[in-house]
Amino acid sequence: MGAAPALSDISHVAITRLKALVPLDQVALSALQAAMAKPRRVSARTELQVEGDITPRITLILSGWAARTRILKDGRRQIINFLLPGDLIFAQATDQLAAANITAITDLFICDGPSPALSSSLAAAYAASSSIEESLLYGQISRLGRLTAQERVADLLLELLERHEMAGIARAGKFAIPITQEMVADTVGLTPVHVNRVIQSARQAGMLTWKNGMVQIHGWDTLRRKFGHHRMRASSCHRGNRSPHSPDSRKGERLDPSTLSKRNAT
Numbered sequence: 001m002g003a004a005p006a007l008s009d010i011s012h013v014a015i016t017r018l019k020a021l022v023p024l025d026q027v028a029l030s031a032l033q034a035a036m037a038k039p040r041r042v043s044a045r046t047e048l049q050v051e052g053d054i055t056p057r058i059t060l061i062l063s064g065w066a067a068r069t070r071i072l073k074d075g076r077r078q079i080i081n082f083l084l085p086g087d088l089i090f091a092q093a094t095d096q097l098a099a100a101n102i103t104a105i106t107d108l109f110i111c112d113g114p115s116p117a118l119s120s121s122l123a124a125a126y127a128a129s130s131s132i133e134e135s136l137l138y139g140q141i142s143r144l145g146r147l148t149a150q151e152r153v154a155d156l157l158l159e160l161l162e163r164h165e166m167a168g169i170a171r172a173g174k175f176a177i178p179i180t181q182e183m184v185a186d187t188v189g190l191t192p193v194h195v196n197r198v199i200q201s202a203r204q205a206g207m208l209t210w211k212n213g214m215v216q217i218h219g220w221d222t223l224r225r226k227f228g229h230h231r232m233r234a235s236s237c238h239r240g241n242r243s244p245h246s247p248d249s250r251k252g253e254r255l256d257p258s259t260l261s262k263r264n265a266t
Contacts (some may be wrong), residue, residue: 010062011036017086017167021128028122031114042108049102058113059089065105079187086167088129152188153198154227174216
């Protein structure tokens, strides 16, 4: 599996991602650093979680990618979402059963997440992370139910870019993507052939470069506007920071029918 990444590198990414959600106090930082000092290596294609099994309470991904999936009886796979460095795998109760499989796409380093009881800021970061996971799930439902093929692929790549930016591992719209077009197809509900056509079209239009495990999205703000993608806002996922789309922030705002219809469609 190659040499292990430096502990300072993998801990920095995870802490950067959590600090993007909530400012962490020294107690939280010390608890996280102590937990990250005991990483566990997981080989690619290993099942971290199997549907129906009892799940661990809190697991923090330090490096690598995993996928939450459902497998149909005939072997077809639906990728529900991807788990990236700094993401947390939660169980809300001690004996909660897993609702999906979680499989390592690449080699992973993980650790047990420290108890949220240690720090109010750590508890807030966990709550924000859980809210983001829920938001991503709703986004996936909308993606599969209402978007065109081109919109689905663009929406997924923009989501992945924003999540990498949150962890400080994307630069100028460029980030590492260790997944195949077949995995993209299993995520967006299309055939691999259809996904390939969409990606080739985006390349020819100068919107996308995908080469040697790296993706660069060119003019990502223009793409967001073109495809109606709403940028994920980490600060809106915990108390004290309301989203500009929350009810309180719209008080006094005048809505015309076209604005309302656009919001209801997203």
